[in-house]
Amino acid sequence: MALWDLANSDWVITMGSNMAENHPIAFRFLVEAKRRGATLVHVDPRYTRTGANCDIHAPIRSGSDIAFLGGMIHYILEGDHWFRDFALAYTNIAHIIEDAYADPEQGDGVFSGFDPQQGDYSEESWQYKGKIVPSPIAEHRVQGEQKGAQSESMAEGPPPQDPTLQHPNCVYQIMRRHYARYTPEMVEQVTGCPRETFLSICELVAQNSGRDRTGAFAYAVGWTHHTYGVQIIRAATIVQSLLGNVGRPGGGIMALRGHTSIQGSTDIPTLYNMLPTYLPQPNAFHDHATLDRYIASETPATGWWHNFPKYIVSLLKAWYGENATAANEWGYQHIPKLTGDVSQLPMTLAMSNGVVKGQFFIGQNPVVGAVNTALVEKGLARLEWMVVRDIAMTETANFWQKGNRIQRGEARPEEIGTEVFFFPAALAAEKGGTVTNTSRLVQWHDAVCEPPGSSRSDLWFIYHLGRRLKQLYAGSTAPRDRAIQALTWDYPMMGDKQEPDAEAVLQEINGYTVADRKLVPNYQALKDDGSTACGGWMYSGVFPKEGQNQARSRRPDKPGGPGSHLGWAFAWPSNRRTLYNRASADPEGRPWSERKKMIWWDEGQGKWTGLDVPDFEPEKRPDYRPDWSKNPHGMEALGGADPFIMEPDGQSMLFVPSGLKDGPLPTYYEPLESPVRNPFYRQQANPTAKIWEQPGNELHGIGDPRFPYVLTTFRLTELHCGGVMSRIAPHTAELQPEAFVELPPELARELGIEHLGWTTLSTLRGEVEMRAMVTERLTPFEINGRRVYQIGVPWVYGWEGYARGDVANVLLAITGDANTSIHTTKALTCNLRAGRRAGTRSGPDAG
Amino acid sequence: MPVSARAEGEAALAALDRALAQKPKRDGHAFAEMTEHLCTMRDLLIGHGRERGGPPPLLERLNSVISTALAGHFPLGSTPWSEVEHARGVLQRLIEEAD
Numbered sequence: 001m002a003l004w005d006l007a008n009s010d011w012v013i014t015m016g017s018n019m020a021e022n023h024p025i026a027f028r029f030l031v032e033a034k035r036r037g038a039t040l041v042h043v044d045p046r047y048t049r050t051g052a053n054c055d056i057h058a059p060i061r062s063g064s065d066i067a068f069l070g071g072m073i074h075y076i077l078e079g080d081h082w083f084r085d086f087a088l089a090y091t092n093i094a095h096i097i098e099d100a101y102a103d104p105e106q107g108d109g110v111f112s113g114f115d116p117q118q119g120d121y122s123e124e125s126w127q128y129k130g131k132i133v134p135s136p137i138a139e140h141r142v143q144g145e146q147k148g149a150q151s152e153s154m155a156e157g158p159p160p161q162d163p164t165l166q167h168p169n170c171v172y173q174i175m176r177r178h179y180a181r182y183t184p185e186m187v188e189q190v191t192g193c194p195r196e197t198f199l200s201i202c203e204l205v206a207q208n209s210g211r212d213r214t215g216a217f218a219y220a221v222g223w224t225h226h227t228y229g230v231q232i233i234r235a236a237t238i239v240q241s242l243l244g245n246v247g248r249p250g251g252g253i254m255a256l257r258g259h260t261s262i263q264g265s266t267d268i269p270t271l272y273n274m275l276p277t278y279l280p281q282p283n284a285f286h287d288h289a290t291l292d293r294y295i296a297s298e299t300p301a302t303g304w305w306h307n308f309p310k311y312i313v314s315l316l317k318a319w320y321g322e323n324a325t326a327a328n329e330w331g332y333q334h335i336p337k338l339t340g341d342v343s344q345l346p347m348t349l350a351m352s353n354g355v356v357k358g359q360f361f362i363g364q365n366p367v368v369g370a371v372n373t374a375l376v377e378k379g380l381a382r383l384e385w386m387v388v389r390d391i392a393m394t395e396t397a398n399f400w401q402k403g404n405r406i407q408r409g410e411a412r413p414e415e416i417g418t419e420v421f422f423f424p425a426a427l428a429a430e431k432g433g434t435v436t437n438t439s440r441l442v443q444w445h446d447a448v449c450e451p452p453g454s455s456r457s458d459l460w461f462i463y464h465l466g467r468r469l470k471q472l473y474a475g476s477t478a479p480r481d482r483a484i485q486a487l488t489w490d491y492p493m494m495g496d497k498q499e500p501d502a503e504a505v506l507q508e509i510n511g512y513t514v515a516d517r518k519l520v521p522n523y524q525a526l527k528d529d530g531s532t533a534c535g536g537w538m539y540s541g542v543f544p545k546e547g548q549n550q551a552r553s554r555r556p557d558k559p560g561g562p563g564s565h566l567g568w569a570f571a572w573p574s575n576r577r578t579l580y581n582r583a584s585a586d587p588e589g590r591p592w593s594e595r596k597k598m599i600w601w602d603e604g605q606g607k608w609t610g611l612d613v614p615d616f617e618p619e620k621r622p623d624y625r626p627d628w629s630k631n632p633h634g635m636e637a638l639g640g641a642d643p644f645i646m647e648p649d650g651q652s653m654l655f656v657p658s659g660l661k662d663g664p665l666p667t668y669y670e671p672l673e674s675p676v677r678n679p680f681y682r683q684q685a686n687p688t689a690k691i692w693e694q695p696g697n698e699l700h701g702i703g704d705p706r707f708p709y710v711l712t713t714f715r716l717t718e719l720h721c722g723g724v725m726s727r728i729a730p731h732t733a734e735l736q737p738e739a740f741v742e743l744p745p746e747l748a749r750e751l752g753i754e755h756l757g758w759t760t761l762s763t764l765r766g767e768v769e770m771r772a773m774v775t776e777r778l779t780p781f782e783i784n785g786r787r788v789y790q791i792g793v794p795w796v797y798g799w800e801g802y803a804r805g806d807v808a809n810v811l812l813a814i815t816g817d818a819n820t821s822i823h824t825t826k827a828l829t830c831n832l833r834a835g836r837r838a839g840t841r842s843g844p845d846a847g
Numbered sequence: 848m849p850v851s852a853r854a855e856g857e858a859a860l861a862a863l864d865r866a867l868a869q870k871p872k873r874d875g876h877a878f879a880e881m882t883e884h885l886c887t888m889r890d891l892l893i894g895h896g897r898e899r900g901g902p903p904p905l906l907e908r909l910n911s912v913i914s915t916a917l918a919g920h921f922p923l924g925s926t927p928w929s930e931v932e933h934a935r936g937v938l939q940r941l942i943e944e945a946d
Contacts, residue, residue, distance in 0.1 A: 117870075118925045273923075285918070285927050339927075340918035350917065353879050354886035480907070661924065692921075694875045 001252035008250030011215035016222030063827030069235035071187035081206035083244030100125035109683020128159035135659030192781030209243035214251035227689035235666035247583030264436030291332035306634035314534035321488035334483035351379030371812035426451035444551035509535035510543035562611035582643035589622035671827035690816030727801025739805020768806035848945035852891035859884035878920035
């Protein structure tokens, strides 16, 4: 959904985000929703400015979100509050699952298919009965499985269903059993949220969802930074799909993305396991040895992803140009094949083992922002070289001189052999290009002035580095160097500084026909025969013809207009603002209500029309049904009332048969570090969580009395992102001058801590000191019969700039979500005491 | 191959054999030790190659062993034990050929 569509919501639950402080520009749409009569809710351990602007603040213990959301699912199912016409038609609620499926309720916390020896799942028992469902998300594919070719069963007929919902293994019945124990009492026991508050929120969403009313969730990294972050979002998906709040005005789940083009960095990825716009990175252990086999194994039989061959061939053609031919598999063999998890966290650990020789840090300051930063520094000290590009000196660039290990006396600068190259970088306003953030909105910005001195844009650096590498390897005969030699690297340059033309890069991402270099209007024009090139299929249409950079467009709708603001920048795909908006109409193609209309079927014109760009084949009639006798593939296998076109049967997945490494339904686990036992199951934590045992990365046991407090980390409005860019600015630094820990008065009294007094926080990973901010914004929780204190620290401080303090992430361990490998920053345990830590001071009065 | 590189290879092989014998669900220790030795071996080979003025022999095969070792240490899903066992054979032959 578009950010501004939040103003159309009848309720908004902000959860896993302090939106008013960390996305303040976006928060104005919630303020507008409230002005129009919406009810706002903030579910969060702390009472912040977000909570202060909401009608209801529901305090919960960090990391207990699935208990809360599972309780909502229980309330909706058992109270029969779900939007029946929507969910029966558009979700897999009636689908029948394999007989072998067994729920965590039977397995004491694990689903069927779990291999305790390996610590992972097999998905066979989660499938639709008699079918094999391909994963639509490549990054979640389980090692060794190739389901593309096996998914032919999806083209042979629809999955078995029971519209009466009586079959014991239909999704409805499975969910009712799965969430039976997520009662309001249990929610209170696990989360600490008073049951009356919880029930008031359930009543709110149930009474304000349906044909005429919709609502939304808004979240940020408070949901993702857990070992079960994906499943928290999945739980919200189930709530919204049951209530009919998907693909409709004011309905949805708003992923509040990071300011620094975080959405863009997954679209055109800096991630290790995806090619641009979510194409799977080839894997050495999958059936990917040749392009044909890769395509055969990765192309689902049904749904929109059946177009995958067009996208991968066009991508290869964009990268390798005339060096990509049918005879050489369009250059496919130049792409590295994955063997293991080479995401940031494991590679940080591998750095300590000497695997990595050099690293670039561009727009990143991991000595402050990564977890277990002392271990990060240990890895950096093993590098032969590192390159840091930033606008000011960062803690990463001078870790060898001022780092935590130096402060603790664990290392001396003269012992660290890492050669550091520090390059001055251009500020955002000094370079042209796009950012892609919340709502998949691609927005162009021009350079307004030249960067000073030898500062250069990141694009300049990468482009000229590439040019020099190509020059360096031009004469090589080694096969390993052919990828560099084959790469098309010919963007036009401008001015004395030879700045690459960022619009030329965007045009390549948009795509063009090879013969005449004419820009393609959209991704429907892409081919798999080498006649088109495209750097990222989902972005096609951002530059549909010469001179029309849609990301540059700034034409908002006028008052009284459609309100989708299609003239404001570009939202991928197809400049569509609301994904799956076919669901805004009923199965017959009529808006669910006049108040909540978005797109609809126009019988006279024989096409879909409305206030947004339809997310559907434009002329597919609502009454179209696949002819299964013809073994239909691709979109022919999806009916005219199947809105979720990226899924293999066009239905929203309440229950996920493929694509998740930790289970088909969200189920409650405690965080890896918790003061209490899991009240639901004997299985304490996510059994598939990524844990890397290594000296210096130890975890606390359940209820370890040495570390009794629940700790969460957070950001501050005044200090942006990793902090450096605003810590060096006096006018922002003075607003948040030094690091602090926020704690409730009850705990302060118990520990003898005074407001603004010094405290020391410790974990098995490290120790930091901070001033105390004693505040009633935090209150003690009663969890499972015992009092549990929650505290919080901002993680944005370091030793550089005017606003300084200990690096909070020293306290954290390196662990990963099973699906995304994302680290845990939001729920762990620690100790807290009054007084300063031993060793060198790094606070603002350190001198 | 320098003698010291061979010693690193043998130490890596010993650590790999421990990992293969135990096939643990989550083990950083044997794999980490193996990786450490393999990388030292790699650095010694590179240094040796630079001294001789040519590309170090055996380096590409050693790099493939390191890639597979990382797959064991940091698997995507199940640990690919059969591939790790295959890498053991490659490493053993590599050490033998160096003689």
